[in-house]
Amino acid sequence: MDPASTLFEKVWAEHVVVPETAETPAVLYIDLHLVHEVTSPQAFSVLRDSGLPVRRPDLTLATLDHSTPTTPVRTFQDLLVAGESAARQVRQLEDNCGEFGIQLLGFGSGQRGIVHVIGPELGATQPGKTIVCGDSHTSTHGAFGALAFGIGTTEVGHVMATQCLLQRRPQTLAINVNGVLPGGVTAKDLVLAIIGRIGVDGGTGHVIEYRGPVIAALDMEQRMTVCNMSIEGGARAGMIAPDDTTFQFLAGRERVPRGSDWDAAVARWRSLRSGDDATFDRSVDIDASALTPMVTFGTNPGMVIGIDDPVPSGGDASFRKALDYMQVEAGKPMAGQPVDVVFIGSCTNGRISDIEQAARILDGRRVADGVRVLVVPGSEQVKAAAEARGLDKIVTAAGAEWREAGCSMCLGMNGDIARPGELSVSTSNRNFEGRQGIGARTVLASPATAAASAIAGCVADPRKLV
């Protein structure tokens, strides 16, 4: 193991087919290509028009998540609930996967779900792999020590046709998280605080490696929450060195190696960490010990404060425009802001531990009058696991809706939206203007804060309810 290499550099070096030069980017090999209905149709069309096959269907895995309804789908008629064009898109992915020989985890498979939830769940996401998808939150898979990043549809076509991408090597950014995460403060709060610190463009051109004792102490689902939002800090990828926590999570999952192959894989994975003498292009130190639950107050994830902190004043025209849109006042905290909608789900916080976190707070309580609460599991497997533990009963007994798996109100493509002017406390990753519906005002928070806000009817500190 080269003591001077970073984790990123090791994974990168292992996948270079043709090295980069001043004139040309590297040809980088891709080990796993995840595909969904929204960013793939035009790529399949390019292949079809050029008479090309998908070169490695065995390294390609498709699912349906973005535009699928979260009410049960039994017939094609149900699909039309989400609109005719969405139904056409879903059918087109089914047809494309059939024609090009790609495995589709679709309706009825029991394994359908948000692309970044199912990769790890199936054990397809593994340390040291290069993983891409036509979706910016592909950074999630970096939690396993994979190099994983989002690509556009043209690049989806490149990977389908060649299993490779043309890439310039990005720079590296170490984010060292020291101290201890206080009780009632979650991985979501941590990553929001990190984005607040580095800014929404702080990671542009970089791959982040999250390091330090706080990161090492996180479980895999928490690590995924952190890596998921790397893109919200401008970085295409975020990585965490694999360790025993990683191997225990993966052991026995459907798509991991078995027997002696498993032992060999773990031995290989253990070398995937930055050497003691590794240098990063930049580094940032964060002390987690003073963190509180975090909430956004503006229209990007970098506009974030502690739940009791006052909304900052000043700022430029874009900043004031954001406060206007959000209808929040500088100097006042977000706690106490009346809430209309609560969304618990997404690839950031739609896993079983996230739903448990919310259910612990909802348990035995009632959602405040007039608040609509959607709990949307990240995958069919998460849904089944939650139901096996009775979490669906807790959720519905509290007056929240328990839905089918999908992206849902994270991006409002499937008909699950907040109405104009409504305030939504959401466990997703983007509070952009209109992201959850035209004129909808989004406050990003952890599942615990979202659940506490559902009970209180206003943005509320979960630490008072646990």
Place this chain on the structure above:
Amino acid sequence: MNPIRRIASRTVVLAVRDVDTDQIIPARYLTTTTREGLGQALFHDLRYDDNGNEVDAFPLNQARAAECKVLVAGKNFGCGSSREHAPWALLDYGFEAVISTEIADIFRSNALKNGLVPVIVDDATHAWLLDNPGADVVIDLESASLTLPDGSVVGFPIDAFARYCLLEGIDELGYLRKHLGRIEKFEESRVWKP
């Protein structure tokens, strides 16, 4: 893709920073399965009010914006999702270049692959452009430079390979496929297989 050498146009100015891809094209327009016609949805929720009427104050709705091929935008343009629909919508509307001090990674990569030229300028040039909407500028790809109305010329950084592909109208997939032999060798020589 058609070769691109020179873009001469007046500018439209969108003086807001962190314009994300959800604003460039809202998610509800992503159910399309082709690339055509997305210009209608470009900046939809900023361009139109709740009744579908044009918002007069929005820069694209002003008379002098018509026929402009160059968009000047605030810092960190194109952040957010990887949807290639964002550059497709800008191109379909008629834009050929975007100028800012900073353009988000995935958007920039998507833009280059479709012939939308990302032009990164220094703060002073940017401030001048923001203050002077409708300025006549020339973007020359061969020299990677931007010429302002007073004749001053500023260079901009652009990846050598991307520039070559734009200048020659080369499709990157064709280039990548020339390496298929090496890709196969790489696959055979790997110690572990995915």
